[in-house]
Amino acid sequence: MNSVRYLGVDVHQDTISVAVLDESGRLTMQSVLATRAGSVLDFIHGVRGRLHVTFEEGTHSAWLYDVLVRRVEKPVVCNPRKNALLKSRSKSDAIDARKLAELLRAGMLSAVYHGEKSALEVQQMARSYTQLTEEPGSFPPDASKLSTECVGGREQSVAGEFQAGN
8 A cells, every 4th residue: 555656647738648557667547538627637546655746847737746745745846848858759649648757756857847836826915916906995994994004105005005006
């Protein structure tokens, strides 16, 4: 149960190809999933052991990192240009997923993303910004009393500035 499983993940807009290797490098599972958090999590929960997962940096990498980071032991987002030199010439999603798992198992990948800019955090900040700028009068009536800051030696109401459209 405590054995390490190496997962290579090849992510595309509609599908995700996954290859699972055991500690000896034997392919134990291969699958194609829908590019949805629920599908990924269902698959991950079905794999036993300590999970080391790798996928290439791209459009979906921040999203997938956020989905996996608390559920696997070691998520590695790697550089696709560097990996292109290491992978075989034959090209398919299943082969790419397996090669990624093999490279991870061999310790030949280095992480290029560590979750510094979580996609969820950026989405939440964008949502908050939109609410503040599109609905400037939506502050509670007493917010102007609570939200003050010192600007140039005098206090100004932050809520009052937003309501005035400044």
